[in-house]
Amino acid sequence: MNDVRRRPGRRPGSADTRGEILTAARRVFAEKGFDKATVRGIAREAKVDPALVHHYFETKEGMFAAAMQLPITPDEVVPLLLEGPREEIGERLVRMILGVTARPETREPMIALMRSALTNEQAAAMFREFITNALLFQVADRLGVPHLRIEAAFGQMYGVVMGRYVIKLEPLASADPEELVQLLAPTIQRYFTA
């Protein structure tokens, strides 16, 4: 999602400008939450031009994902979920989450964010705003699904990921992904359709 082309007549910033912007972004997101943080405010904190922030990160969502080292951004996830038959969205969602959490390198940053939200009120506010406004409500509103129903679906997948990878409940922790898809997809589908 990073646009690294050099634009004519513009200094692209020092070698670690991108890193400095991300450090500033983490500070601003933690302090203001996701909703109130702005590209302009993050640029000010990083002492760079807002245009330079846009040069590296297309959207606030993309910047948040990069700052938290999330493997995927809502800009990528939402279209994937909405693409394809409506009656298979439960299965698509379960497959996507099990896929992203299967590999440690993509799972760990997500778990770190989920865990921090449970131990720290500031992190909870940041996570809450990001997960609802940037992700859940984007999907729900495009499909006309009530917010409470998509949060029930979120609860199911959140609990399964925590049970599988953090609490490590057996047989859940070593269950075959395909068996989990068969078990969980109808639950998620029901929240999206009933």
Add this chain to the structure above:
Amino acid sequence: MNDVRRRPGRRPGSADTRGEILTAARRVFAEKGFDKATVRGIAREAKVDPALVHHYFETKEGMFAAAMQLPITPDEVVPLLLEGPREEIGERLVRMILGVTARPETREPMIALMRSALTNEQAAAMFREFITNALLFQVADRLGVPHLRIEAAFGQMYGVVMGRYVIKLEPLASADPEELVQLLAPTIQRYFTA
């Protein structure tokens, strides 16, 4: 669950013997996990006779619940869940969990235990063993439900409780309990019957 009747010919222990046993129990459960902790080992740690531990706490499950200040013990919960029509177990379970988590004084110790399991591997092992062997598998085995299915149900309710009370997602956090029962009971019921 505490038997506080004085038995003839037995010293009931000093005023805070019960407290000393619970302190010892917390230490032993944290060190050994739930499965490997024994009444005998806890008595040794507390420097009291095992009979005195049994005098205060009928079962290891009861002692664990008291040590963690949990509002309910598996000995109380399991029969309540199993009582009544099988086709209403989803609704009974959802009502019970929403009821117990509705009041801060019964919710907070449960959340503390769930939270510690996410931040500390020792606490995770203790929570994992307690939740599966003392609670989930007790219910599942009596009903002939596969362990994976009851863990999927656990995941749903765990995620809802975390979303409602810790992450505080709206509208989930302020949803009417009755609306949540209608939304979630069919999910839990399906795991118990399909």
